Amino acid sequence: xxxxxxxxxxxxxxxxxxxxxxxxxxxxxxxxxxxxxxxxxxxxxxxxxxxxxxxxxxxxxxxxxxxxxxxxxxxxxxxxxxxxxxxxxxxxxxxxxxxxxxxxxxxxxxxxxxxxxxxxxxxxxxxxxxxxxxxxxxxxxxxxxxxxxxxxxxxxxxxxxxxxxxxxxxxxxxxxxxxxxxxxxxxxxxxxxxxxxxxxxxxxxxxxxxxxxxxxxxxxxxxxxxxxxxxxxxxxxxxxxxxxxxxxxxxxxxxxxxxxxxxxxxxxxxxxxxxxxxxxxxxxxxxxxxxxxxxxxxxxxxxxxxxxxxxxxxxxxxxxxxxxxxxxxxxxxxxxxxxxxxxxxxxxxxxxxxxxxxxxxxxxxxxxxxxxxx
Numbered sequence: 001x002x003x004x005x006x007x008x009x010x011x012x013x014x015x016x017x018x019x020x021x022x023x024x025x026x027x028x029x030x031x032x033x034x035x036x037x038x039x040x041x042x043x044x045x046x047x048x049x050x051x052x053x054x055x056x057x058x059x060x061x062x063x064x065x066x067x068x069x070x071x072x073x074x075x076x077x078x079x080x081x082x083x084x085x086x087x088x089x090x091x092x093x094x095x096x097x098x099x100x101x102x103x104x105x106x107x108x109x110x111x112x113x114x115x116x117x118x119x120x121x122x123x124x125x126x127x128x129x130x131x132x133x134x135x136x137x138x139x140x141x142x143x144x145x146x147x148x149x150x151x152x153x154x155x156x157x158x159x160x161x162x163x164x165x166x167x168x169x170x171x172x173x174x175x176x177x178x179x180x181x182x183x184x185x186x187x188x189x190x191x192x193x194x195x196x197x198x199x200x201x202x203x204x205x206x207x208x209x210x211x212x213x214x215x216x217x218x219x220x221x222x223x224x225x226x227x228x229x230x231x232x233x234x235x236x237x238x239x240x241x242x243x244x245x246x247x248x249x250x251x252x253x254x255x256x257x258x259x260x261x262x263x264x265x266x267x268x269x270x271x272x273x274x275x276x277x278x279x280x281x282x283x284x285x286x287x288x289x290x291x292x293x294x295x296x297x298x299x300x301x302x303x304x305x306x307x308x309x310x311x312x313x314x315x316x317x318x319x320x321x322x323x324x325x326x327x328x329x330x331x332x333x334x335x336x337x338x339x340x341x342x343x344x345x346x347x348x349x350x351x352x353x354x355x356x357x358x359x360x361x362x363x364x365x366x367x368x369x370x371x372x373x374x
Contacts, residue, residue: 030089037081045074061125068121072114079107105166112162116155123151132217141215145232148216149209152234204251205234214254214261219328221260222249228328262328268301271331273321273339274310277346281353283309283319286342290321293341299330316355 049070056062086100126147130140214220218229220239227241237254239247262269277286287307294305304324311318321338325331346354 030085030093033085034082037085038078041074041078041081044077045070049074060128061122064121064125064128065118068117068124069114072110072117076107076110076114079103079110083107101169104169108162108166108169112158115158115162119151119154119158123147141217142212145212145215146209149205149232149234153205153209156234204255205232207255208232208251213264215263218264219262221262222247268303268324268326269328269331270304270322270324271335273323273335273342275319275321275339275342275346276313276316276355277319277350278353278355279317281317281346281350283307285349286319286345289342289345290338293338294323294334297334297337299325299334299337301326301330315357 049066052066052070053063056066082103083100086096086103089096127144130143132140132144208214214229214232214237216229216232220227220229222239225239225241225247227239227247229237230240230246231238232251234251236251237249239249241247273290290307291305294300301324304322306322308320308322309317310320321342323331323334323338325334
């Protein structure tokens with residue numbers, strides 16, 4: 001028993017100078033507490049994340065929140081613990097105010113990061129719930145457009161709030177803001193005029209998200225260019241044109257200018273195929289050929305195939321074949337296929353009834369006057 005007490009006394013005697021040294025050196029105790037808090041935060045983060053991922057395996061929104069926000073949440077928890085430790089440190093500790101201010105800035109940044117990641121997680125969970133790779137994707141495109149535009153607006157707002165909160169912790173900026181408070185009206189007008197394009201696009205994005213004149217993958221004609229809406233950001237819209245070019249249009253342009261949206265209410269469309277033939281061309285064989293071409297075309301949705309004479313010109317008549325397809329891309333291919341089939345049919349079966357220009361030549365003999373001459 002005495003041997004064990006001697007060993008314990010030797011250990012206390014050996015450690016006591018280090019304890020005294022730690023207490024005498026500034027920041028040593030605080031740094032030790034921060035190190036313990038960091039280790040505890042890492043352990044809690046890893047264990048808690050694995051547990052939450054298992055618990056939310058069947059919950060898409062909660063699972064996305066854990067997947068997207070666990071890192072930012074872990075950093076925020078550690079910085080919050082560090083803030084508590086620093087506030088409980090001795091007031092006369094050198095550099096404590098600067099450390100508190102720096103930790104507060106980091107905590108605001110971590111909370112801003114966490115807010116942005118949570119908004120993005122909710123947005124991606126909604127987009128996964130409404131996939132747009134289905135044939136009838138009107139509702140999915142509507143939901144995805146609203147989700148992406150509103151999520152970007154919310155993330156911009158969170159970043160602005162975080163940046164404003166971080167800047168307000170600086171005493172110099174608070175003093176400048178107080179001194180400029182008297183001229184806030186004039187400054188507000190100047191900033192308003194300067195930021196008019198940015199604010200206009202931001203408000204236009206909110207309006208587009210709520211009223212939805214355009215959606216993702218909508219087929220539109222903008223400034224006489226045909227294309228599909230590929231991306232809607234917080235300030236502009238990217239329209240992928242038919243020849244793979246990208247047209248970047250400000251959001252506000254869609255609010256202030258007219259444009260064509262071919263898929264506003266539904267993706268299915270009607271298209272026309274125009275062909276000129278001679279007046280002697282029988283219509284019934286051509287009508288049957290148009291129906292046969294539609295039936296053989298995989299792009300035809302089976303709704304409409306109507307052949308009509310829509311124009312009677314001076315030298316020929318114009319036929320219109322009205323066809324239907326599930327979307328704009330299929331409709332374009334269907335129109336080309338039907339047009340090629342009709343031209344081939346007329347050339348093969350009725351080549352003499354192609355449009356032609358008739359002229360009549362009158363032959364006059366020498367010394368004979370025309371009948372209408374005086």
